Amino acid sequence: MERARGNLVAAEIEYLQRGPLKTLYEIVEAGDVGPGLVSAGEMEGLYTGTFSRKGTQSRDLYDKIKQGAPNGICPLCGSQQIKTLDHYLAKTKHPALTITPINLVPSCSDCNKAKGDSQAAADSDQHLHPYFDDVDDGEWLFATVVEASPPSLNYRADPPAAWPAPKRERVIAHFENLAHGFLFAALSSDQLPSMRTRLRRLLAAGGAQAVRNHLSEDLEGHKEERRNSWQIAMYAALVASDWYCGGGFDA
Ligand SMILES: [Zn+2]
Structure with missing residues (x-):
């Protein structure tokens, strides 16, 4: 040595x-x-x-x-x-x-x-390196609501078009190779049921808009912590879904 x-x-x-x-x-x-x-x-x-x-x-x-x-x-x-x-x-x-x-x-x-x-064979194959890479200078993690019983979320990595191609490809490779879509879907499926009781009450009192307002507040709260978290992607998808806000959460 x-x-x-x-x-x-x-x-x-x-x-x-x-x-x-x-x-x-x-x-x-x-x-x-x-x-x-x-x-x-x-x-x-x-x-x-x-x-x-x-x-x-x-x-x-x-x-x-x-x-x-x-x-x-x-x-x-x-x-x-x-x-x-x-x-x-x-x-x-x-x-x-x-x-x-x-x-x-x-x-x-x-x-x-x-x-x-x-071992990566090219720049675009490399996993993200937390000591060298900053990929929170743009939004790239998104989700969509799966309108089914029970509701769930589909996650995807879709980096800004303005980013250099290798950076975009690395974010996607990192997300896919480490199977983060499955992980984030599981984490959100685990959390959604605990939100139902409150959303039911809000829907009865103020309709879909009351549900959406509440979810928007949670979204803003998570945005204060950091960017591109699975929670931000989840809340943004829930807020954008008329189906979910209109009672789909109870499906
Ligand atoms: Zn991990």
């Missing part, structure tokens, strides 16, 4: 240069660190046996990186609890980045599993 130190530092420097340029996918895959010095298996052993092992000094660093995610929520899906650190570039393909902090992204179990060891 001492002899590989220079290789680890060089790998981190390259990563920090490429991150803002969105060219991390061009980092060449390798089976070891600094040919023949430390194998991928040995780096894996260092990661699981020491770096992330409870009770070690380095575990404090591991925990600190995990705690970097606001509110303990996964920055990849924006909805589930942080459970692990995801290697943005897989440690099996980039052993020199196994313990590089900037390559370690707090993540929920589902996003970590769905991402797996996949």
Whole structure:
């Protein structure tokens, strides 16, 4: 490891240069660190046996990186609890980045599993990197109400046409590869029933407009927190649906 130190530092420097340029996918895959010095298996052993092992000094660093995610929520899906650190570039393909902090992204179990060891072949295939990408400078997450019993929502990623094509494609690839449409549909289906009692009362008292006003207020509340959350997409879809506001919520 001492002899590989220079290789680890060089790998981190390259990563920090490429991150803002969105060219991390061009980092060449390798089976070891600094040919023949430390194998991928040995780096894996260092990661699981020491770096992330409870009770070690380095575990404090591991925990600190995990705690970097606001509110303990996964920055990849924006909805589930942080459970692990995801290697943005897989440690099996980039052993020199196994313990590089900037390559370690707090993540929920589902996003970590769905991402797996996949390696992007082009800019547009790359998953979003929470340390380098800002995709909240425009609205891209939308939903539509499925008019059925019980009502549910369909989610889609549809970034602004004014964005550069690679940025648009990356948002869509991230949304689809990590199966966020299914996750957000499940989360909203879980929440909709708890809203029915109040909406029934509002419909009886003030009609569809009273229902819509109430949902609009909730929408504005969520917009104050952040952009492109599944809740914003859900409330915007509910507000836009005459069917839902007119009693479809009770279907
Ligand atoms: Zn997640």
